[in-house]
Amino acid sequence: MSELENKYVEKAIPPTREERLEATDAYHGCSCDLLECSRNCCLKGRDRDFWQGSSACQMFLSVMMSAPIENTVLIMHGPVGCGHQLHMVTNSTNAGKTARGLVPKPVNWLSTNLSTTEIVNGGEKKLREAIEYADKTFRPEFIFVLSTCAPNIIGDDVEKIISDESKVVSAQLTAIHCPGFRSKYVSSAYDAFYHALIRHIKLEPIAYKDYVPLNPADPASGFLAAGYEYKKKYTVNVMTLESMGPQDENELTRILNGLNLNVNVLPEYSNADKIRFVSESALNVSLCWMHDDYFVKYLKDKYDVPYYMGMPLGLKATRKWLVDIGEHFGLKAEAERLADYEEKLVLEAIAPFKEKLKGKRVMISGGAVRSAVEASLIHDDLGMEIVSVIGLLYDSNAEPSFEELTKDHPDVPVVISDQPYEFVNQVKTYKPDIVLCHANGLSEPAKLGAVTVPEFDVGGAYFGYNGVFQVARQLAFALENDSYVKEVSKHVKFPYKKSWYEKDPFAYLKD
Numbered sequence: 001m002s003e004l005e006n007k008y009v010e011k012a013i014p015p016t017r018e019e020r021l022e023a024t025d026a027y028h029g030c031s032c033d034l035l036e037c038s039r040n041c042c043l044k045g046r047d048r049d050f051w052q053g054s055s056a057c058q059m060f061l062s063v064m065m066s067a068p069i070e071n072t073v074l075i076m077h078g079p080v081g082c083g084h085q086l087h088m089v090t091n092s093t094n095a096g097k098t099a100r101g102l103v104p105k106p107v108n109w110l111s112t113n114l115s116t117t118e119i120v121n122g123g124e125k126k127l128r129e130a131i132e133y134a135d136k137t138f139r140p141e142f143i144f145v146l147s148t149c150a151p152n153i154i155g156d157d158v159e160k161i162i163s164d165e166s167k168v169v170s171a172q173l174t175a176i177h178c179p180g181f182r183s184k185y186v187s188s189a190y191d192a193f194y195h196a197l198i199r200h201i202k203l204e205p206i207a208y209k210d211y212v213p214l215n216p217a218d219p220a221s222g223f224l225a226a227g228y229e230y231k232k233k234y235t236v237n238v239m240t241l242e243s244m245g246p247q248d249e250n251e252l253t254r255i256l257n258g259l260n261l262n263v264n265v266l267p268e269y270s271n272a273d274k275i276r277f278v279s280e281s282a283l284n285v286s287l288c289w290m291h292d293d294y295f296v297k298y299l300k301d302k303y304d305v306p307y308y309m310g311m312p313l314g315l316k317a318t319r320k321w322l323v324d325i326g327e328h329f330g331l332k333a334e335a336e337r338l339a340d341y342e343e344k345l346v347l348e349a350i351a352p353f354k355e356k357l358k359g360k361r362v363m364i365s366g367g368a369v370r371s372a373v374e375a376s377l378i379h380d381d382l383g384m385e386i387v388s389v390i391g392l393l394y395d396s397n398a399e400p401s402f403e404e405l406t407k408d409h410p411d412v413p414v415v416i417s418d419q420p421y422e423f424v425n426q427v428k429t430y431k432p433d434i435v436l437c438h439a440n441g442l443s444e445p446a447k448l449g450a451v452t453v454p455e456f457d458v459g460g461a462y463f464g465y466n467g468v469f470q471v472a473r474q475l476a477f478a479l480e481n482d483s484y485v486k487e488v489s490k491h492v493k494f495p496y497k498k499s500w501y502e503k504d505p506f507a508y509l510k511d
């Protein structure tokens with residue numbers, strides 16, 4: 001058997017990003033040096049003299065990935081405080097469900113509420129009770145146990161409980177091993193979530209539930225089998241992102257339907273019936289190199305379904321995405337014709353905005369892959385200048401996007417940082433006309449008086465041709481009037497001393 005691309009599937013607990021990849025959240029320089037460092041394994045040692053907290057714990061991102069799956073119960077196995085963010089999950093998932101035409105429902109979640117008694121004696125009994133209670137009370141399709149810091153420190157054998165209780169409950173039961181202390185990189189949650197699917201969730205159709213096996217004696221069986229295989233041969237799975245909303249899903253489906261391909265968008269905002277068919281496709285498409293490699297490599301190993309990774313953001317990347325996928329299905333010429341047609345339309349549509357945007361200076365900040373790919377949209381499609389590309393964290397999965405950045409924009413400064421004090425200093429020092437910013441960080445540049453636009457927003461459109469148009473329109477609209485942020489900035493005081501703004505924003509980075 002050929003070597004597995006995903007070597008971790010047999011392990012009870014998935015590796016963290018820092019264990020399986022080169023990763024950093026402390027870098028300033030050019031993309032070519034970042035790439036060299038990534039390839040020569042020298043990223044891990046990068047550090048700062050001063051850290052100002054960090055981004056969210058991987059458990060929260062695990063909640064964001066699992067909660068939108070329909071008919072799910074989340075069990076937070078840990079002290080009740082770990083669940084403080086769960087109160088807002090129903091709002092965000094219901095907004096996503098409503099926008100996709102799904103029925104909004106409260107997210108059912110429980111906490112095992114580990115107290116000092118369980119921290120001493122173990123929390124396994126409480127977890128077993130919570131699983132059985134969840135199954136009887138809510139009758140869900142899925143139960144996701146979120147294994148937090150405390151049970152991992154005291155040594156609860158969560159995988160053994162999953163294995164035992166799976167024989168008792170009717171729901172599909174799995175555990176997301178996501179203790180915050182194990183990883184400083186929130187992206188470890190991507191692997192933790194997919195590991196939970198791989199280990200215990202059914203990823204194949206079930207006879208007599210999903211299909212009736214063909215009877216070879218039936219004269220129509222050959223015809224029916226060929227029909228099914230033909231459909232499967234032209235079916236694509238597009239993997240969801242938390243930063244992607246229904247407009248993006250619809251746009252990518254529209255483009256691929258233009259090549260007569262069938263499209264499934266999953267696993268978020270999908271359900272058990274759809275997830276079982278994840279193995280029944282001809283190609284798995286990941287929209288972000290840093291998000292899905294754990295899962296699509298497993299699907300390649302297990303079901304021999306090939307994968308393609310690429311983010312269709314901006315005209316160049318969208319053309320490449322479309323043509324590469326088209327080529328996979330022998331439809332390269334058709335994909336090129338479709339790209340020509342769509343580009344002509346969108347270039348006409350954005351022409352009035354380009355006049356307003358030309359030469360404006362943009363700071364791009366957010367996910368590393370998205371920020372690197374976005375540089376082409378901002379500079380090549382819209383004629384704007386790039387002040388810098390800031391990624392919150394980087395790992396070696398992001399190399400392809402930084403290779404493109406190095407090829408096309410070798411002089412653009414690259415920063416890998418989630419430190420607010422560095423970000424605020426950069427905005428003050430470089431004075432961009434506009435900051436294209438991660439949705440969680442919009443307030444800081446706005447309070448400094450900088451015009452700010454989200455790098456992603458699940459209510460907006462960013463991918464494909466619709467995305468190019470919507471981003472251009474959004475930027476032009478934001479630049480029309482900056483009086484609100486200018487006024488706000490007069491009344492906001494940041495906690496930093498004046499002397500900090502006189503220093504190099506990267507003064508605390510160690511070489």
Ligand code: SF4
Binds near residue numbers: 058059148
């Ligand atoms: S870091 Fe650990 S204790 Fe804190 S919220 Fe995350 S899982 Fe809970």
